[in-house]
Amino acid sequence: MPVQDPGQRQAAEAAAGDRDSHRRLRYRTLYFVDTSYGSAPLPVWERPEPAPRAAPVALSRAKIAATAIRLADAHGLDGLSVRKIAKELGVGPMRLYDYVVNRSELLDLMVDAVYARIAEAGQRSEWRATVLAIVHRTRDAALEHEWFADLLGARPHLGPHALAVGEATAAALSQAPGVRGVDDLQRALGALNAFIVGALRGEVTERRTARSTGADVSAWQAALGPYLTRMLETGRYPTVARLVIDGAHLDAEETFHHNLTTILDGVTGHPRT
Template identity: 80%
Template sequence: MDTPYGNVPLPVWERPEPQPRSAPVPLSRATIATTAIRLADAHGLDGLSVRKLAKELGVGPMRLYDYVVNRSELLDLMVDAVYARIAEAARLPEADWRATVLTIARATREAALDHEWFVDLLGARPHLGPHALAVGESTAAALNQAPGVRDIDDLQRASGALSAYLVGALRREITERRTARSTGTDVSAWQTAHGPYLRRMLDTGRYPTIARLVVDGAHLDAEETFRRNLTTILDGVTES
């Protein structure tokens, strides 16, 4: 492929759609991404392959390579399609920078809960699709208005802290969901079974700080925990 980068193909978002073929099944990158997302939602990334995707679309595997050169590009399209949903939330007018960041973070969490495979691709290589960049721009622009952000170094630190929290929190929540589902564990039953053991250990007096967290701390659901911890991050941005 003749490109400005020699043998390296242009990013998938900058390449034009292939010319339509006289074939019974019309294709587009949007159709491919939507179908791939449906497969990944049902079977995870390990259950997604070009061959399975081609079968789902009713085409031969080689035809997909007109649209994506490899599996990595397919994942790029899928990720950016999820970011499109987050970008919609980011475009809604908010009162201030904090409200904007909270809205984007909530939309990211909702998208991750609907598409669990999405968290497996967070925190790896940068996401550079147009919708991912739009979300990044909205987030950075909002953080740039925080009282504690005075220069580019402050903005980088704030962005890094927020990103690290989002990736860690979402991966933990999704991992807990997957574990409960795969083992058939009921959280309430697990807590009931392990409660007596934990009380005996705390009664030894060797773990006073943990005892305070367990006995006196608030026991929140996943959504409220996410919100409260995110608020702590944003408070730090305000005061830095």
């Protein structure tokens, strides 16, 4: 139920068109739910949007999240702040706190907006095709929004679109051969998620390193090649030498797909022919 919070006076807004806001007191309506650990605020997903107000700039959580995503795409999560988002929207920073109470809620909204695009992968007629479509869509999202990879595995993703993606993935895996009960399903999901997090964070880290140093594979080989050659010629690292000398530079997308199918073969217990 809503609880008025008159004890927390919000600071004056500085946005154009809201020049008189410092002359009136505004009160935030907070929503609480009773839990076994006491009273807690309702998650952002269950709180209604603030009532529309007479202001030059209309706001919504979706609009705030979209602006935050654009800023994070350009500057990363370290360059993201409520003040910068407010400036981009042309409003005072305190207006945003009517919609999100802290940075964590803002990140939740951003993440779920990305999951909305992943959810478009939809269901396929066969379980494996469904999982492949969802995971490849997740990779596309992480490469488009590199900050998204930083948040994978870092905290639970419980927004409605994230839950929809989780449901579709779990439902598909539950139909796989070798997944005979909830324990098998939990293990399969755990292995799949571990692969996704590790693979995407590794790929995004490589991209960032290449950008920040300006060094591609050829430049790296030219800089460290002589040292590596001397070390391999000692004969102490024969398998590493084989990988360096005979191994090809693999395509990232092809490698991701190959490793993903290998994971699916393993967790379902029935390798493909």
